[in-house]
Every structure is written in structure tokens, then in C-alpha cells.
Amino acid sequence: MSCPLHPKRLFLCLLISLAFFVVDPSSQHLEIKKKQMREKVREMFYHAYDNYMTYAFPHDELKPLTKSFTDSLSELGNLKLEHLPTDYNGSAVTLVESLSSLAILGNSTEFEKGILWLSENLTFDIDARVNLFECNIRVLGGLISAHLLAIDPTNRLIQGSYNNQLLRLAEDLGKRFLPAFETPTGLPYAWINLKNGVMDNETTETSTSGCGSLILEMGSLSRLTGDPRFESAALRALRQLWRMRSSLDLLGTTLDVVTGEWIEYSSSIGAGVDSFYEYLLKAYILFGKEDYWRMFRSAYLASQKYFRHGPWYHEANMWSGKPTYWQLTSLQAFWPGLQVLVGDIAAANSSHREFFHVWEKFGVLPERYLLDHQIIHPTMKYYPLRPELAESTFYLYQATKDPWYLDVGETIVKSLNLYTKVPGGFASVRDVTTMQLEDHQHSFFLAETCKYLYLLFDDSFVAKRNYIFTTEGHPIQVLRSWHEKLPETYFSGNWTLSKSGAWESRASALSLQVCPSIALNSRRPEQHRESACHVPDEQINHKCWSNKECGVDATTCRLRTCSGVGYCGLWNPL
Ligand code: DMJ
Numbered sequence: 387m388s389c390p391l392h393p394k395r396l397f398l399c400l401l402i403s404l405a406f407f408v409v410d411p412s413s414q415h416l417e418i419k420k421k422q423m424r425e426k427v428r429e430m431f432y433h434a435y436d437n438y439m440t441y442a443f444p445h446d447e448l449k450p451l452t453k454s455f456t457d458s459l460s461e462l463g464n465l466k467l468e469h470l471p472t473d474y475n476g477s478a479v480t481l482v483e484s485l486s487s488l489a490i491l492g493n494s495t496e497f498e499k500g501i502l503w504l505s506e507n508l509t510f511d512i513d514a515r516v517n518l519f520e521c522n523i524r525v526l527g528g529l530i531s532a533h534l535l536a537i538d539p540t541n542r543l544i545q546g547s548y549n550n551q552l553l554r555l556a557e558d559l560g561k562r563f564l565p566a567f568e569t570p571t572g573l574p575y576a577w578i579n580l581k582n583g584v585m586d587n588e589t590t591e592t593s594t595s596g597c598g599s600l601i602l603e604m605g606s607l608s609r610l611t612g613d614p615r616f617e618s619a620a621l622r623a624l625r626q627l628w629r630m631r632s633s634l635d636l637l638g639t640t641l642d643v644v645t646g647e648w649i650e651y652s653s654s655i656g657a658g659v660d661s662f663y664e665y666l667l668k669a670y671i672l673f674g675k676e677d678y679w680r681m682f683r684s685a686y687l688a689s690q691k692y693f694r695h696g697p698w699y700h701e702a703n704m705w706s707g708k709p710t711y712w713q714l715t716s717l718q719a720f721w722p723g724l725q726v727l728v729g730d731i732a733a734a735n736s737s738h739r740e741f742f743h744v745w746e747k748f749g750v751l752p753e754r755y756l757l758d759h760q761i762i763h764p765t766m767k768y769y770p771l772r773p774e775l776a777e778s779t780f781y782l783y784q785a786t787k788d789p790w791y792l793d794v795g796e797t798i799v800k801s802l803n804l805y806t807k808v809p810g811g812f813a814s815v816r817d818v819t820t821m822q823l824e825d826h827q828h829s830f831f832l833a834e835t836c837k838y839l840y841l842l843f844d845d846s847f848v849a850k851r852n853y854i855f856t857t858e859g860h861p862i863q864v865l866r867s868w869h870e871k872l873p874e875t876y877f878s879g880n881w882t883l884s885k886s887g888a889w890e891s892r893a894s895a896l897s898l899q900v901c902p903s904i905a906l907n908s909r910r911p912e913q914h915r916e917s918a919c920h921v922p923d924e925q926i927n928h929k930c931w932s933n934k935e936c937g938v939d940a941t942t943c944r945l946r947t948c949s950g951v952g953y954c955g956l957w958n959p960l
Contacts, residue, residue, distance in 0.1 A: 445476030450811030505551030531860035656715035719774035773834030834859035
């Protein structure tokens with residue numbers, strides 16, 4: 387608005403400008419839209435939750451097409467129902483997974499009711515073989531997070547008395563996990579029988595994420611109970627895994643827990659490895675141990691060097707760094723969210739856009755998309771209501787406040803309602819090319835998909851406290867008493883995510899070497915920051931004899947190479 391300097395006009399202009407700022411129509415419009423969307427997501431959550439409670443509870447998950455149930459916690463162990471004890475009624479996994487979402491939605495009645503039911507009925511003394519990773523992120527993580535929310539007086543979620551029932555359940559479950567870690571390497575078996583420990587002839591094969599992303603839940607359990615065994619078991623496994631990395635700082639996808647040898651050498655940020663990266667950074671944020679930082683930094687830099695191709699991430703051989711598979715897997719869509727925590731907003735934004743384009747192309751995100759042929763993987767055409775794109779969208783909106791991310795969220799909500807909503811809940815998509823449905827509503831739809839969408843449109847929950855979210859979307863508060871580095875000046879408003887200001891959103895925890903949250907709030911723009919992937923050339927004048935002497939370009943994160951006349955540069959075409 388231009389205001390010519392005539393006193394009367396100036397006064398008028400000032401008034402108009404003031405009115406403009408007080409009732410900015412565009413921000414008003416945004417608030418209305420956010421409110422509408424928040425209510426839509428709330429409806430989605432309750433449609434999924436109520437149907438689960440009516441047709442499936444206390445079994446583990448809902449089958450929304452037939453309005454029946456599946457005991458997926460045990461089916462995750464490939465056990466058919468007839469192999470389970472006849473009186474087994476499930477472990478109410480979806481209820482456990484819903485508690486933190488109910489808390490975020492402010493439904494204290496249902497939250498408290500759920501806790502009471504679980505404390506009176508849930509038992510882990512069952513002869514069922516379960517997947518350690520899944521049981522850890524869904525059940526242990528769900529219980530711990532709900533316990534922390536229940537004892538937080540600011541949330542006022544409990545009216546009656548709460549006597550740490552969820553923590554006791556979590557401790558019992560954690561103890562049942564411990565035999566899985568009794569291997570020569572300390573790497574846990576992927577499967578454990580909750581009653582009898584590791585079964586005879588149990589497979590010794592596991593994945594990197596399966597044995598390398600247990601530390602948030604098991605570490606929290608140790609801090610809460612004072613029993614160090616959980617944290618040390620998870621940390622020992624993590625360290626062992628890290629020792630097994632290649633000289634390029636890459637890890638394979640599957641390995642043998644007894645011999646400590648790699649089985650699948652192809653490495654990626656997607657399925658089988660994804661949450662390994664996530665837990666290194668989040669463990670650093672939660673516990674402040676320098677070790678996590680060092681591991682994460684090297685692993686992250688290697689991921690940028692060997693997997694990244696513009697906004698895309700392909701897979702690479704862990705020993706040679708050569709590309710193996712050029713495919714997008716839908717789990718990779720969590721990566722931009724992680725990059726927000728790192729401070730790499732530009733990179734996060736560009737990858738997120740590509741994932742969203744694929745979503746728009748098919749209506750939802752196919753499980754695998756072949757980048758080199760630009761087609762869907764012939765046998766992995768499904769979309770099981772996964773949360774990862776919504777998750778990244780939430781983080782990016784927090785970091786940038788760019789309303790475009792709200793539009794992305796709206797598109798996701800529309801697609802979910804259009805393609806997956808059925809009278810009995812929300813159904814997974816079996817084939818994204820035909821939108822044929824499958825009779826399964828995974829518990830992570832309530833723990834993550836609905837939660838991240840809700841938080842995108844209403845972040846009042848994260849504004850109260852500093853939380854990190856586990857890989858299953860369960861919030862755990864960052865506490866000074868658990869943290870090795872949080873300074874005395876630690877305050878408890880939310881600063882885990884960057885909120886505003888150009889430099890703040892560019893700040894990189896990788897270069898600042900501190901918990902990203904502190905970095906993002908330190909308001910010291912003079913502090914030196916650099917790109918997360920930058921590796922300088924060996925010589926200050928950029929001269930070289932071989933590629934080895936060249937580093938990684940700070941802006942594009944591409945490897946620099948040595949030219950014919952001996953200068954490092956971006957000589958290789960994309
Ligand atoms: C969730 O169970 C977790 O996010 C896990 O880390 C991998 N992805 C699924 C949902 O897609």
C-alpha cells in the first residue's frame with residue numbers, strides 16, 4: 387500500500403493499514419480453513435476409531451469391509467489364529483495406538499476409559515510370536531507415550547487416580563523383549579514369543595530398522611523405571627549395527643543377528659532402514675548423547691552422497707556406493723520430515739514436492755514406484771493408509787508456515803475420504819491403479835495418519851511442550867532430566883520445530899552440533915551455519931589430481947569431481 391505524505395491522508399492510511407493487520411482477510415480465511423479441515427480430520431479419526439471399537443475391539447485391528455477383526459500383533463508373526471490360545475482376544479493394539487491421538491484431540495473421557503480398560507485387561511503373558519520392532523513401536527511406544535501424557539498435569543487428561551498402570555504394562559512388555567537380545571552380537575532376533583522367549587529354530591535374519599530403531603522406546607522405559615537393561619540392550623544393538631557399516635558409512639538392509647554378517651547389501655532411506663536414521667537423530671534430541679549425533683551426522687552425509695539424485699533417493703550398494711534400485715518407496719516420504727528436524731528445509735521441500743506429485747498422479751502413494759521407468763512396481767501397487775506424506779507435510783508447514791502445505795493436507799484428506807472411506811472404517815488400497823480395496827485398517831492410521839493431519843491444521847498440542855514423535859507417531863516429551871546437554875535456560879515451549887524467520891528455518895543442526903531445537907531458537911544469526919551435506923574440497927584452491935580430493939557441493943549435495951585440467955567442480959551431469 388502506498389501512502390503519500392499528506393498528514394490527513396497519512397492518518398487515514400495508518401488506520402487502514404492497522405485494520406489490515408488486525409483483520410487480515412487472508413489470514414482470517416486461513417484460520418477458517420484450518421478449523422474446517424481440523425474438524426474433517428477429527429471426523430475421520432472417530433469414524434475409524436468408533437468402527438474399531440464397535441466391530442474389532444479388543445482384538446488388534448479392524449477389518450472395515452467385513453466389519454470384523456484381525457489379531458495383527460500375532461499375525462505380524464505369521465501365526466494363524468488357530469495357533470493362538472483359544473481364549474486369546476487380541477491385545478487391543480488399535481486402542482493402545484489411539485491413546486496419544488485421543489489426548490491430542492482433547493478427548494480425556496475416552497483416553498481415561500482406554501487406560502482403565504487396558505490396566506484391567508491387557509496381558510502380555512500370551513503364547514504368541516510377535517515381531518519385536520512392530521511390537522516395540524506400536525505397543526511399547528503407545529503405552530509409554532500415553533503414560534507420559536497421563537502424568538503430565540498440564541493436559542488434565544485424567545480425572546480419577548492414575549497409578550502408573552501403563553508404565554507397569556510397558557515394563558512387563560520390555561522384560562519380555564530382553565531375551566531377544568541374547569545373541570553373540572547383541573543384535574536382537576526379529577521375532578520373540580511373548581511367553582516363551584526366542585523360539586527354537588527362530589530365523590536369525592532381521593532388518594537394519596528392525597534392530598536399530600528401538601532406542602526411543604526402550605531408552606524411555608529405562609529412564610521411567612530406573613531399570614537400565616532396556617536402554618543398554620537397545621544401545622548395544624545400535625552400536626554393533628554401526629560397527630558393521632561400510633567404509634562409506636552405509637548400512638545394508640538385512641543381516642544375520644548371530645553371525646553379524648550382512649545379507650542384503652543394497653542400502654536406502656526406505657523400507658528396512660528408514661527408522662534407523664530417524665532414531666539416531668531423535669535419540670540425540672531426546673537424550674542429548676554426543677554418540678547419537680556423531681553416528682547420525684556420518685549416516686546422513688552418506689545418504690546425501692550416495693542415495694540422493696536431485697530431489698529423489700535411489701538405493702545404493704553399501705560397499706561400492708553404486709546405485710542399485712531406482713525406486714521410490716512410499717516409506718521414504720518420511721524423509722523430508724526428518725530433514726526439517728535437521729534444518730535442511732530446502733532439500734526437504736524439493737523431495738516432498740516430488741512425493742506429492744506422485745500422490746497426485748495416482749490419488750494416493752503407491753508402495754513402490756520405479757523412477758527409471760516412471761511406472762508403478764508391478765506387484766507393489768498398494769497403499770495401506772500410510773502416514774509418511776502427511777507426516778512430512780506437517781513438519782514442513784511447521785517449519786515454513788507456507789499455506790501451500792495446508793493445500794497438500796487438504797488433498798490428502800480428500801483422497802482418503804474419496805477412495806478409502808467405507809461404512810465400516812477406512813480400508814487400505816490393494817491396487818492404486820484400480821482403487822480396489824483391501825479389508826484392513828492398520829492401527830497406524832489412527833496413531834499416525836490422522837494424528838499428523840490433525841496437527842497440520844491445529845498445532846496447539848505441540849505448542850505446549852517440546853515433543854519428539856516416535857516412528858509410530860507417539861509423542862515423547864523432551865525432558866531436561868533425561869538429557870545430557872540441555873542447558874539450565876531450557877524452557878518448555880515448543881521449539882523442536884523451526885517456526886518463523888528466514889534464517890531460523892535454514893539453521894542446520896548438523897552444523898550447529900546442538901539439539902536442533904536449541905539451535906532454532908538461539909536467535910544468534912551471526913552463528914556460523916553451513917549446508918548439511920557440504921564436504922569441502924581437500925585443497926583450499928580447489929585443485930586436484932583425482933575425484934577423491936573433491937568434496938560435496940553445499941547447495942545441490944552432489945559429488946564434485948576433478949576436471950581434466952585439475953579443478954574440482956560439478957562436472958558430472960545430473
Ligand atoms: C509405521 O508403522 C511406522 O512409521 C514405521 O516406522 C514404518 N511405517 C509404518 C507406517 O507406514
